[in-house]
Amino acid sequence: MNREEMNQQEKLGEMLYEGKAKQLFAVEDDRQVLMHYKDDATAFNGEKKGSISGKGEMNNSISAMIFQLLERRGVKTHFIEKTGPRDQLCRKTRIIPLEVIIRNVTAGSMAKRFGVAEGTELSEPVYELTYKNDDLGDPPMNDYHAVALGLASWEDLELIYSYAKQINGLLTPFFLAQGIRLIDFKLEFGWVADSEEPLSEKIVLADEISPDTCRFWDAVTGEKLDKDRFRRDLGKVEDAYHEILGRLERASYAE
Numbered sequence: 251m252n253r254e255e256m257n258q259q260e261k262l263g264e265m266l267y268e269g270k271a272k273q274l275f276a277v278e279d280d281r282q283v284l285m286h287y288k289d290d291a292t293a294f295n296g297e298k299k300g301s302i303s304g305k306g307e308m309n310n311s312i313s314a315m316i317f318q319l320l321e322r323r324g325v326k327t328h329f330i331e332k333t334g335p336r337d338q339l340c341r342k343t344r345i346i347p348l349e350v351i352i353r354n355v356t357a358g359s360m361a362k363r364f365g366v367a368e369g370t371e372l373s374e375p376v377y378e379l380t381y382k383n384d385d386l387g388d389p390p391m392n393d394y395h396a397v398a399l400g401l402a403s404w405e406d407l408e409l410i411y412s413y414a415k416q417i418n419g420l421l422t423p424f425f426l427a428q429g430i431r432l433i434d435f436k437l438e439f440g441w442v443a444d445s446e447e448p449l450s451e452k453i454v455l456a457d458e459i460s461p462d463t464c465r466f467w468d469a470v471t472g473e474k475l476d477k478d479r480f481r482r483d484l485g486k487v488e489d490a491y492h493e494i495l496g497r498l499e500r501a502s503y504a505e
């Protein structure tokens with residue numbers, strides 16, 4: 251941690267939560283939190299542990315750019331502003347314990363489960379849910395499980411899927427324009443107080459979108475530019491994150 255970050259941390263409130271890749275700190279306004287991105291990396295439900303040099307800074311910048319792009323296109327998110335190299339201010343949410351996975355091309359667990367070669371284009375996107383629970387290893391879950399266990403209502407799920415489709419519809423062509431195929435990715439949603447209707451809450455996109463949570467393949471060479479380089483010991487992990495950051499920066503200058 252550098253001096254600037256230490257000074258900043260002194261002003262922060264207590265640490266509310268520490269996850270595998272991020273820490274959440276309280277700030278003065280209790281409707282907000284500060285999200286701090288770490289270099290730590292884990293895979294296979296925490297079995298493989300390591301660190302990717304510079305990842306915290308790169309993912310903070312990458313995720314901030316993507317959330318800003320989504321906000322500009324009308325998607326409601328928790329993102330407020332990037333406040334430091336590894337920090338961003340976000341609205342405090344109650345995370346819905348579901349991971350929403352969107353797949354455009356088979357890879358990872360889907361390729362394995364159905365015996366389909368990685369890289370097979372899907373005739374339409376696939377939407378999956380997993381139960382966000384580290385002790386259980388984030389098991390796959392369907393809509394009926396989610397409703398019957400009281401994690402979300404049918405209306406919530408309808409909204410979540412419509413958000414997921416909208417986000418995929420925005421991000422897939424956006425990344426392709428930067429020479430990147432968006433193979434699959436994971437989203438999380440949370441509840442925030444609704445500023446327009448004071449007594450109600452609404453669902454917004456939360457967490458992060460980065461090479462930790464997406465599979466990105468170079469559109470020309472097919473090279474993997476995401477966390478699979480860490481998971482599968484492919485080397486050049488930092489370079490891959492750096493490449494994604496560079497392409498996003500060039501896209502935002504061009505806007």
Ligand code: UDP
Pocket residue numbers: 349351357358359360388434435436462463464465477
């Ligand atoms: N993913 C994630 N967090 C998880 C599980 C998956 O961000 O806990 C992302 C992963 O990076 C990939 C997509 O969701 O972009 C689909 O992952 P998959 O189900 O294939 O699992 P994996 O092969 O990553 O274990």
